[in-house]
Amino acid sequence: MSASVQVLEHDKQRVNTLEHHWMPFTGNRDFKSAPRLVVRSEGVYCWNHTGGRLIDGSSGLFCCPAGHGRKEIADAVHAQMTTNDYTAPFQLGHPGSFALASKVAKLLPEPINSVFFTNSGSESIDTALKIAMAYHRACGQSQRIRFVSRERAYHGVNMGGVSLSGMVKNRETFPVTMPNVVMMRHTWLEENRFQRGQPTSGADLADDLQRFCETYGGGTIAAVFVEPVAGSTGTLVPPVGYLQRLREICDRHGILLVFDEVICGFGRMGTPFAADAFGVTPDIVTMAKALTNGAIPMGAVAVTDTIYEAITDAAPENAIEFFHGYTYSGHPAACAAGLAAQEIYEQEGLFERAAAMSDYFLDAVWSLRDHPLVFDIRGYGMMAGVEVLDDGAPGRRGGQLQKDMFWNGLHVKFTGDTAILAPAFIAEKAHIDEMIDVFRKTLDQHARAA
Numbered sequence: 001m002s003a004s005v006q007v008l009e010h011d012k013q014r015v016n017t018l019e020h021h022w023m024p025f026t027g028n029r030d031f032k033s034a035p036r037l038v039v040r041s042e043g044v045y046c047w048n049h050t051g052g053r054l055i056d057g058s059s060g061l062f063c064c065p066a067g068h069g070r071k072e073i074a075d076a077v078h079a080q081m082t083t084n085d086y087t088a089p090f091q092l093g094h095p096g097s098f099a100l101a102s103k104v105a106k107l108l109p110e111p112i113n114s115v116f117f118t119n120s121g122s123e124s125i126d127t128a129l130k131i132a133m134a135y136h137r138a139c140g141q142s143q144r145i146r147f148v149s150r151e152r153a154y155h156g157v158n159m160g161g162v163s164l165s166g167m168v169k170n171r172e173t174f175p176v177t178m179p180n181v182v183m184m185r186h187t188w189l190e191e192n193r194f195q196r197g198q199p200t201s202g203a204d205l206a207d208d209l210q211r212f213c214e215t216y217g218g219g220t221i222a223a224v225f226v227e228p229v230a231g232s233t234g235t236l237v238p239p240v241g242y243l244q245r246l247r248e249i250c251d252r253h254g255i256l257l258v259f260d261e262v263i264c265g266f267g268r269m270g271t272p273f274a275a276d277a278f279g280v281t282p283d284i285v286t287m288a289k290a291l292t293n294g295a296i297p298m299g300a301v302a303v304t305d306t307i308y309e310a311i312t313d314a315a316p317e318n319a320i321e322f323f324h325g326y327t328y329s330g331h332p333a334a335c336a337a338g339l340a341a342q343e344i345y346e347q348e349g350l351f352e353r354a355a356a357m358s359d360y361f362l363d364a365v366w367s368l369r370d371h372p373l374v375f376d377i378r379g380y381g382m383m384a385g386v387e388v389l390d391d392g393a394p395g396r397r398g399g400q401l402q403k404d405m406f407w408n409g410l411h412v413k414f415t416g417d418t419a420i421l422a423p424a425f426i427a428e429k430a431h432i433d434e435m436i437d438v439f440r441k442t443l444d445q446h447a448r449a450a
């Protein structure tokens with residue numbers, strides 16, 4: 001293998017081969033035969049290695065609502081690294097993690113007030129699984145050994161997240177997963193195609209949870225994990241009343257409700273968290289991505305007072321209460337990035353801006369409805385899924401569209417044949433128009449070639 005790439009002048013010394021990096025979730029051979037590198041990013045734009053400019057239609061991977069290259073974040077990280085670069089996180093602390101935890105807690109609905117730091121969404125999911133187990137054990141309910149997830153769910157790639165995964169490609173290679181996980185049906189219904197916002201039918205799909213309670217005994221179920229809007233499988237917006245019904249069933253049976261807000265959190269739904277948008281308060285919230293505007297890897301799990309107190313009170317005084325944590329939990333650089341990102345969101349009113357721009361954005365996405373290759377459109381807040389007809393091999397057209405859009409000047413994340421559009425909240429109307437123009441132009445090229 002001798003893949004190489006033409007790179008910009010300043011990178012020439014550093015990058016002259018692609019062969020050693022085994023890329024994640026990527027067709028490595030295909031990529032290395034025709035690489036797509038980003039060498040600079042600023043605001044809503046990125047520049048590729050041939051000098052071409054792209055508009056970022058997916059905020060990277062749903063990470064950067066404040067846009068790329070935010071100097072405030074870079075400066076805060078630099079200042080932190082030159083003051084205190086690393087502090088061991090066990091039995092020791094530094095001020096940044098407490099400050100960031102307070103900021104995040106203030107954004108979350110009451111009574112969710114305690115924040116545990118991780119380094120990614122996947123780690124947040126594994127942490128939440130352990131918190132659920134620790135909570136029930138502390139309450140004398142160790143018989144709660146079952147977890148409920150959902151078809152078409154994505155909860156990251158660690159073993160806990162894979163066990164909760166509802167995406168076959170993410171599971172079938174790894175048959176040894178956690179036992180005792182059962183899957184509710186997903187919430188996509190043919191009759192809801194092209195419905196904007198929350199679909200009107202499908203609340204009854206939540207009754208799958210009630211059926212599990214009747215089959216296994218509600219008292220054997222520890223927690224239910226859902227993405228309020230399932231992101232990675234193409235923006236499946238919860239039907240009206242669905243999340244409320246899950247909440248009711250959980251309450252009836254003492255089951256914890258976990259919202260995986262790794263994508264939805266920090267304004268994507270036009271509110272701080274999806275819990276606010278849909279009016280349902282979970283017991284545990286997982287988050288990552290926009291926590292730091294994507295600048296430094298970081299995740300977090302936030303829990304209610306009841307959970308925090310049950311776990312901490314169950315241990316003897318002076319003892320460690322929760323045997324879990326990462327070397328980089330609450331890393332000073334990540335906390336500095338997180339604090340700076342949260343300040344930007346606040347000062348620039350970016351969550352409000354997301355809410356205000358949502359209609360324009362969704363109108364623009366829905367304008368693609370008439371295109372012969374478009375099979376369905378779904379969307380809420382500043383996130384939309386555009387599902388295209390497959391070309392006989394599921395995912396092939398989506399993969400090709402993603403590449404062609406890159407060269408036509410748009411970065412957009414595809415999962416299978418669904419594009420997930422999620423612009424930065426700093427995007428202007430003209431930026432949204434530009435995204436949709438490139439999207440349509442690329443669809444036209446494919447339609448002509450079909």
Ligand SMILES: Cc1ncc(COP(=O)(O)O)c(C=O)c1O
Nearest residue numbers: 120121122154155156260262263
């Ligand atoms: C809902 C959800 N949970 C978990 C994850 C995993 O996050 P990470 O890739 O940071 O591990 C993702 C990533 O996209 C996600 O969308």
